[in-house]
Amino acid sequence: MVDFGAQYAQLIARRVREANVYSEIVPHTWTPEQMLARDPAAIILSGGPSSVYATGAPFVDAALFDAGVPVLGICYGFQAMAQALGGKVAQTGVREYGGTEVEVCSAGALLAGTPATQTTWMSHGDSVHAAPEGFEVLATSSGSPVAAFEDRERRLFGVQWHPEVKHSAHGQTVLEHFLYDGAGLAADWTPDNVIADQVAAIRAQVGDARVVCGLSGGVDSSVAAALVQRAVGDQLTCVFVDHGLLREGEVEQVERDFVAATGVNLVVRDERKRFLNALEGHSDPETKRKIIGREFIRVFEDAARDVVADAGEHGEQVKFLVQGTLYPDVVESGGGEGAANIKSHHNVGGLPDDLKFELVEPLRTLFKDEVRAVGRELGVPEPIVARQPFPGPGLGIRIIGEVTAERLEILRRADAIAREELTRAGLDAEIWQCPVVLLADVRSVGVQGDGRTYGHPIVLRPVSSEDAMTADWTRMPYDVLSAISTRITNEVSEVNRVVLDVTSKPPGTIEWE
Numbered sequence: 001m002v003d004f005g006a007q008y009a010q011l012i013a014r015r016v017r018e019a020n021v022y023s024e025i026v027p028h029t030w031t032p033e034q035m036l037a038r039d040p041a042a043i044i045l046s047g048g049p050s051s052v053y054a055t056g057a058p059f060v061d062a063a064l065f066d067a068g069v070p071v072l073g074i075c076y077g078f079q080a081m082a083q084a085l086g087g088k089v090a091q092t093g094v095r096e097y098g099g100t101e102v103e104v105c106s107a108g109a110l111l112a113g114t115p116a117t118q119t120t121w122m123s124h125g126d127s128v129h130a131a132p133e134g135f136e137v138l139a140t141s142s143g144s145p146v147a148a149f150e151d152r153e154r155r156l157f158g159v160q161w162h163p164e165v166k167h168s169a170h171g172q173t174v175l176e177h178f179l180y181d182g183a184g185l186a187a188d189w190t191p192d193n194v195i196a197d198q199v200a201a202i203r204a205q206v207g208d209a210r211v212v213c214g215l216s217g218g219v220d221s222s223v224a225a226a227l228v229q230r231a232v233g234d235q236l237t238c239v240f241v242d243h244g245l246l247r248e249g250e251v252e253q254v255e256r257d258f259v260a261a262t263g264v265n266l267v268v269r270d271e272r273k274r275f276l277n278a279l280e281g282h283s284d285p286e287t288k289r290k291i292i293g294r295e296f297i298r299v300f301e302d303a304a305r306d307v308v309a310d311a312g313e314h315g316e317q318v319k320f321l322v323q324g325t326l327y328p329d330v331v332e333s334g335g336g337e338g339a340a341n342i343k344s345h346h347n348v349g350g351l352p353d354d355l356k357f358e359l360v361e362p363l364r365t366l367f368k369d370e371v372r373a374v375g376r377e378l379g380v381p382e383p384i385v386a387r388q389p390f391p392g393p394g395l396g397i398r399i400i401g402e403v404t405a406e407r408l409e410i411l412r413r414a415d416a417i418a419r420e421e422l423t424r425a426g427l428d429a430e431i432w433q434c435p436v437v438l439l440a441d442v443r444s445v446g447v448q449g450d451g452r453t454y455g456h457p458i459v460l461r462p463v464s465s466e467d468a469m470t471a472d473w474t475r476m477p478y479d480v481l482s483a484i485s486t487r488i489t490n491e492v493s494e495v496n497r498v499v500l501d502v503t504s505k506p507p508g509t510i511e512w513e
């Protein structure tokens with residue numbers, strides 16, 4: 001996938017993988033030689049913000065089309081391809097944006113079996129007015145005389161619209177036609193093949209050295225650990241720091257269920273007192289975050305040192321550290337091969353110099369949904385695999401005010417109720433996450449039974465999001481909200497009011513601190 005700066009670049013790569021074909025994103029600044037050196041079985045040119053007429057607009061070197069590798073151009077990629085091969089791209093000033101009807105004039109390989117008129121998602125200013133020589137025009141729209149074309153012999157294809165976007169009615173079919181029929185690829189990028197490949201790669205990298213992994217209880221570190229365990233078994237030691245800021249049941253999930261399912265060697269550090277002591281007297285959000293991050297690094301350092309010392313007694317060396325780095329992190333950090341990318345996530349960040357580890361990153365080629373599929377295949381327990389995002393500082397930043405053992409207990413119970421009801425209502429997949437926040441320094445008057453109460457409010461913050469960069473508050477069914485509110489106020493005596501946060505991001509962040 002050659003990225004021309006498309007907001008859709010990662011989406012295209014994901015859709016290709018949904019067709020069970022492995023894909024990688026490379027920048028358009030690569031030369032054809034660099035791209036071909038990766039030995040691609042097929043190339044997709046993405047859309048991009050430019051006009052081919054803009055000064056400095058990225059262009060496609062025609063040499064790319066002479067290599068015998070099948071190519072699909074999408075939107076800008078389609079126009080750049082048309083131009084490079086001698087077609088005509090016109091600046092008509094007619095923009096097509098959003099849902100756009102196209103008429104199929106000849107289905108070819110690309111549009112085979114799709115309707116004669118179909119809705120596609122367009123976003124472009126220029127349009128292709130004449131296909132290059134040897135190409136057959138497959139479709140037209142009112143603003144694009146040539147809206148799709150192909151040269152089956154040379155295995156070159158293009159569409160003006162965005163097949164990766166769900167609003168393009170037959171988009172996935174078009175992509176699959178290109179991959180399977182146009183490029184002759186097999187649908188063999190499946191979780192079990194990913195596991196087999198990664199197991200082999202980890203074994204080759206690690207040999208018989210020892211490996212350490214910081215487990216957070218989240219999806220990424222758990223699946224990474226399970227993969228490494230599958231590859232090198234007892235050479236791996238996982239360290240889990242119980243900082244006391246986790247939600248109900250999470251420690252047990254890791255200590256018991258995860259170990260039972262994967263057989264990893266687990267060292268649990270009970271550091272609840274240490275974190276509470278460190279947090280005592282602090283209610284400023286940034287100070288709390290810094291304290292939690294700092295303590296985390298220290299504890300993990302100690303734990304890693306212990307593992308190293310322990311291994312040393314047996315004459316072995318701990319040389320490797322497992323990281324749950326995902327593909328979007330790799331792409332966003334400049335991507336591609338060899339780009340060092342260490343998440344500043346505080347469960348592993350900032351290790352001291354005298355602990356020199358090489359990184360093992362078995363998830364570097366995977367998107368989040370693929371990590372989940374791999375985790376399921378490895379038998380990682382469903383509550384861990386399906387976990388919604390949860391901040392590293394945990395409940396510590398969902399208690400507005402000072403963090404104390406009592407307040408943590410109140411929030412843990414309220415949070416467990418909200419999660420139970422959301423799961424019961426089948427909303428887990430629909431909601432990105434639902435922070436439950438305790439306004440610990442606020443009290444309000446209520447009445448319960450015959451008595452006056454003076455309790456704390458709990459805030460529900462259900463949000464819908466694609467990537468947590470922006471979010472909207474989720475319009476949850478009233479009966480689910482009502483069930484959560486009733487149960488929390490009945491079952492958590494310190495809480496007498498439940499309120500709903502109806503702020504999008506921006507302006508509000510997802511978390512309150």
Ligand code: XMP
Nearest residue numbers: 389390391392393433468505509510511512
């Ligand atoms: P905000 O509050 O910035 O959150 O809108 C965006 C997403 O990031 C999560 N979050 C964190 N995740 N360490 C993490 O691993 C953190 O310190 C942290 N703070 C926020 C948050 O839950 C949401 O998904």
